[in-house]
Amino acid sequence: MTTMVEVKQLTKRFKSITAVNDISFKVERGEVLGFLGPNGAGKSTTMKMITGFLSPDKGSVFIQGKDCDQHPITAKRTIGYLPEGAPLYGDMTPRLFLEFVGKIRGIPNTEIDQRLADVIDKVNLESVLDQSIDTLSKGFKRRVGLAQAILHDPDVLILDEPTDGLDPNQKHEVRNLISDMAQQKAIILSTHILEEVDAVCTRAIIIADGKVVADGKPGELQAQSPWHNAVVLSIRAASENGISGTLAALDNVEEVQPLSNQAGVIQFLVRPKDGTSIIENVSASAHQHGWLVEEMHVEQGRLDEVFREVTNFQRS
Amino acid sequence: MANVWTICKRELFSYFATPIAYVFIIIFLSLSGIFTFYLGNFFERGQADLITFFGFHPWLYLFLIPALTMRLWAEERKSGTIELLLTLPITMLQAVLGKFLATWIFTSIALALTFPMWITVNFLGNPDNGVIFASYLGSLLMSGAFIAIGSCISALTKNQVIAFVVSAAICLVFILSGFPMVLDFFTGWAPEFIVEVISSFSFLTHFEGLSKGVVDMRDIIFFVSLIAFWLFANAVLIEIKKAD
Numbered sequence A: 001m002t003t004m005v006e007v008k009q010l011t012k013r014f015k016s017i018t019a020v021n022d023i024s025f026k027v028e029r030g031e032v033l034g035f036l037g038p039n040g041a042g043k044s045t046t047m048k049m050i051t052g053f054l055s056p057d058k059g060s061v062f063i064q065g066k067d068c069d070q071h072p073i074t075a076k077r078t079i080g081y082l083p084e085g086a087p088l089y090g091d092m093t094p095r096l097f098l099e100f101v102g103k104i105r106g107i108p109n110t111e112i113d114q115r116l117a118d119v120i121d122k123v124n125l126e127s128v129l130d131q132s133i134d135t136l137s138k139g140f141k142r143r144v145g146l147a148q149a150i151l152h153d154p155d156v157l158i159l160d161e162p163t164d165g166l167d168p169n170q171k172h173e174v175r176n177l178i179s180d181m182a183q184q185k186a187i188i189l190s191t192h193i194l195e196e197v198d199a200v201c202t203r204a205i206i207i208a209d210g211k212v213v214a215d216g217k218p219g220e221l222q223a224q225s226p227w228h229n230a231v232v233l234s235i236r237a238a239s240e241n242g243i244s245g246t247l248a249a250l251d252n253v254e255e256v257q258p259l260s261n262q263a264g265v266i267q268f269l270v271r272p273k274d275g276t277s278i279i280e281n282v283s284a285s286a287h288q289h290g291w292l293v294e295e296m297h298v299e300q301g302r303l304d305e306v307f308r309e310v311t312n313f314q315r316s
Numbered sequence B: 001m002a003n004v005w006t007i008c009k010r011e012l013f014s015y016f017a018t019p020i021a022y023v024f025i026i027i028f029l030s031l032s033g034i035f036t037f038y039l040g041n042f043f044e045r046g047q048a049d050l051i052t053f054f055g056f057h058p059w060l061y062l063f064l065i066p067a068l069t070m071r072l073w074a075e076e077r078k079s080g081t082i083e084l085l086l087t088l089p090i091t092m093l094q095a096v097l098g099k100f101l102a103t104w105i106f107t108s109i110a111l112a113l114t115f116p117m118w119i120t121v122n123f124l125g126n127p128d129n130g131v132i133f134a135s136y137l138g139s140l141l142m143s144g145a146f147i148a149i150g151s152c153i154s155a156l157t158k159n160q161v162i163a164f165v166v167s168a169a170i171c172l173v174f175i176l177s178g179f180p181m182v183l184d185f186f187t188g189w190a191p192e193f194i195v196e197v198i199s200s201f202s203f204l205t206h207f208e209g210l211s212k213g214v215v216d217m218r219d220i221i222f223f224v225s226l227i228a229f230w231l232f233a234n235a236v237l238i239e240i241k242k243a244d
């Protein structure tokens, strides 16, 4: 694997606000890195520095090992960028706009038609090609922005909220598109949709108040959830009858919460200490006491829990 | 250079995509006609020349050019497309030059469309076409200076109205600094060289020479270096202001 993007101790201040505070990470070819974080966390500002729009107050960005400060044009050639809100020249049509970008990107005249046809097909722009961009719906504008970013088949792709404003079908298509391209590229995308991280990202970074507060594979992040490996157990029983006491006394059990009690079925949540696996203990115990188990499953932990946890911690 | 031309074409396209191009050309042509024939007493003077016609150009440019340049950068900053433009593999200088050239080419199209004036005087008499050619050259150079000022000011704000008003005010200063009215104000008390410096910055002084058919290199260098200075300032200012 080759390191495509390396960010070293990036810091950016706007007057009194420190929007990005000492952020470092690397992205390899084949990785899809998801940027998560509350509004105003500094995701877009970080992306603007990687793409060379803003210059950092401190720190540096390397694209394929080259310092962007010294080789800005080379870096910009390597990168495809969808800025936040997908700004576009509204007085142009998608076709003219993409031709303009293609020219500036140095795509030869002999290839431009083929490239255009390719991306137009990938983001389904066919129907609005000759309509002025000002009159397009939000989702179509976003798609023109995406087309522009992938037009030159860049090695590094930076997408600021690529699926914002797309309908569910298009969201799905764009995610597939990203997954399809993932092998050959290094992709960084920001999103507020946590399922998206599961669906397309190989790694996620959570940013809060300009700092990285979590960094790992989506699965690893989920494992930080207090719910990770918790067991949800439904037992048919007339009354609670000491069941939760028995469960709480098991090895590695942190806490037992009754969740519901309906029509003679009581549901418990059994939370483990430090995310250890307790399912075997729980089922052995159920067997031993002869409980009528209606349903039992292991929680994976949810990303939104982790998200809330790490970003709230940061505020206090 | 290819990049400059690509950006230039996009900007030109955008002038013609909106009514601004047609409005500008129509107003420019009709005002220059009205000024020449009515205010300038074209026929009564009984002279086969275009001196009055060109004499009005600085004043036309004063408010028409800021109307063309106000959107150049202010609009990009307002709509956020500046982020798109400046993350493409181009240099700041190419972006600034491309936009400047687009407006300059557009102005020269408008200027070229005043050719009926030239036909008229040639039909009515025997004008010195060399003088007329020099005047056209002078007018074009002067418009370039106005455009460079307007483009630079447009980089300072997201608000096109502010860009317009401030550019027009600065252009006015450059026109008036050669006016006797302004110079008389200084001649009484200021040292000679100060008066010289002030009047040497006047667009009118430099344009007048050219419009009399005297092609003085110094006048040409004056306008060209003024353009270079304002475009350089333009590039520096965007670099500073683009993030806001």
Ligand SMILES: Nc1ncnc2c1ncn2[C@@H]1O[C@H](COP(=O)(O)OP(=O)(O)OP(=O)(O)O)[C@@H](O)[C@H]1O
Pocket (backbone or CB within 6 Å): A014, A015, A017, A018, A019, A037, A038, A039, A040, A041, A042, A043, A044, A045, A046, A084, B243, B244
């Ligand atoms: N040009 C600017 N001038 C002043 N402050 C700015 C500027 N751009 C961003 N900021 C501030 O920097 C902080 C980070 O903003 P940024 O846009 O990076 O957040 P974000 O993580 O992308 O948020 P969102 O999820 O809402 O898109 C915010 O507090 C914002 O107000």
Ligand SMILES: [Mg+2]
Pocket (backbone or CB within 6 Å): A043, A044, A045, A084, A160
């Ligand atoms: Mg953002």
